[in-house]
Amino acid sequence: MDALFALGRADNIRLMVLIDRGHRELPIRADFVGKNIPTARNELIAVTLSETDGSTGVSLFQI
Numbered sequence: 001m002d003a004l005f006a007l008g009r010a011d012n013i014r015l016m017v018l019i020d021r022g023h024r025e026l027p028i029r030a031d032f033v034g035k036n037i038p039t040a041r042n043e044l045i046a047v048t049l050s051e052t053d054g055s056t057g058v059s060l061f062q063i
Contacts (some may be wrong), residue, residue: 001013001045004062014031014032015028015031015032016028016030016032016033017030017032017033017034018034018035018040018047019033019034019035019036019037019047019058020033020035020037021037021038021039021040021045022036022038022040023041027035029063035050037057037060038059039060042062042063043060043061043062043063044060044061044062045058045059045060046058046059048059
């Protein structure tokens with residue numbers, strides 16, 4: 001957000017996420033969500049894209 005404010009005061013900021021895990025630490029939520037996947041705090045979601053990773057997918061890991 002500091003980087004956005006460095007560019008000037010925006011009239012509106014919208015947030016888009018691929019995966020929304022549901023964990024909120026700040027009073028900010030995504031305006032556009034690709035997929036809601038509720039997870040536990042000890043779970044991690046990894047998103048891979050064919051352009052950068054060679055395959056496309058979403059994986060859930062326990063940490």
